[in-house]
Amino acid sequence: MSRRKGPAVFVMAVVVTVCLLEAAGFAQAKNFEDVRCKCICPPYRNITGHIYNRNVSQKDCNCLHVVEPMPVPGHDVEAYCLLCECKYEERSSNTIKVTIIIYLSVVGALLLYMLFLLLVDPLIRKRDPYIQPLHNEEDSEEMRPPADSSQARGNTVLERVEGAQQRWKKQVQEQRKTVFDRHKLLS
Known part of the structure; x- marks a missing residue:
């Protein structure tokens, strides 16, 4: 698999x-620019809301310089621009x-x-024929051969990890055994 x-x-x-x-x-x-002026204009009369972006200097960041084409006639421009919110934005691309x-x-x-x-x-990994699901912790202790002291000291990272894993498994088995023994005592 x-x-x-x-x-x-x-x-x-x-x-x-x-x-x-x-x-x-x-x-x-x-073509992305690092500076821009962004004006968000809400709906006004029969005109839908819109977002306008334009690359202008910070002093020119207002509705009159950014909103093009102007969607309202000349006499409504000032009222329309008062509704728009313009922000100057900078970024580092x-x-x-x-x-x-x-x-x-x-x-x-x-x-x-x-x-x-x-x-x-x-x-790299070797198949260990002794690894089986733990049905009974005493059976697994009898089946496992004693570990050599030369194998416990691994030279490679993989051997050290496997050694730590084996120690962890032994600790888990000991904890299970003590828990089951205590359970038997309490029963």
Whole structure:
């Protein structure tokens, strides 16, 4: 089953990468500015509300310079502009791009690491014939051979992790045994 997951994860990673590259190309195709004036105008008489964006300086950020074409006739312009709320906005597109590149690099590195683990882990990991579901904790203690002291001291990270996992399993078995013994005493 783990052999089927490897190619599926690889294909998924390729599809996500292609989609992200397409999105980056689309975003670069548009000409985004770092400064803009955004005017939000609510509905006025028979005119629907609208949002206007324009690249103007901060001193020119008002309804008269941003709203084009003016949707109302000349004598209603002042009343219409009083309803509009205009805000000057600044952003740093370079900071946004760098942040996204770092984020995508970290996600890509994690995907590659996951793919590496999916492909290499079955080759490294040995099948332990003694691992079975615990039906009775005393049976599992009798079936498991004693651990060598040379195996307990692993040189590789994988051996150290497996050793810690075995110690944890032994602690869990001891806790189960004490809980069951106490349960028998109370019954």
